[in-house]
Amino acid sequence: MSETFMIADTHFGDTNIITYENRPFSSVEDMDEKMITLWNSVVHEDDVVFHLGDVGSYPLLKMQEIIKQLNGKKILIMGNHDSYLTLREWMECGFEEVYKYSIIYNEFIVMQHQPPQYINSSTPFFYLYGHVHGTDMYPTVTEQSACVSVERWNYIPVEFGQLKKYVDELPK
Numbered sequence: 001m002s003e004t005f006m007i008a009d010t011h012f013g014d015t016n017i018i019t020y021e022n023r024p025f026s027s028v029e030d031m032d033e034k035m036i037t038l039w040n041s042v043v044h045e046d047d048v049v050f051h052l053g054d055v056g057s058y059p060l061l062k063m064q065e066i067i068k069q070l071n072g073k074k075i076l077i078m079g080n081h082d083s084y085l086t087l088r089e090w091m092e093c094g095f096e097e098v099y100k101y102s103i104i105y106n107e108f109i110v111m112q113h114q115p116p117q118y119i120n121s122s123t124p125f126f127y128l129y130g131h132v133h134g135t136d137m138y139p140t141v142t143e144q145s146a147c148v149s150v151e152r153w154n155y156i157p158v159e160f161g162q163l164k165k166y167v168d169e170l171p172k
Helices: 015-020 028-042 060-067 087-093 160-168
Strands: 004-007 048-051 073-077 095-099 103-105 109-111 126-129 145-147
Touching (some): 004 160
Parallel strands (some): 048 073, 126 145
């Protein structure tokens, strides 16, 4: 049975992100290699992975090489750093579906790159997002949202059931 995972802000090929986010990698090559290994340690070929944007900054051919190493059916919701490639080019990289804007999954989960501006306590939706990396201003998990930036989950895609468990265990 396949599982569903979420991840955001991998920034493959981005040397600056190592310093900016204080990532625990010695070089961009080290970062890319370890994140590919970590991804493939939990994601199997029949699993689905929603990447909520800011995939990387490599040119098309190198990006294809990276994405094709990653297990699972990959779906991209583009982030603010992803528009340097077209939707078609991201699909050529190995994403089976690519969206420029937010999507609604399973009728109540909103997936988008940036955090929602405002969440009404009575909203029927649960929001998944990235963009904010390790910023303390946004909690990792609340009753109505979760940040899936790689810095929050030890650079590993987070499985939906695991997220649900965290939400269920929140103090009421």
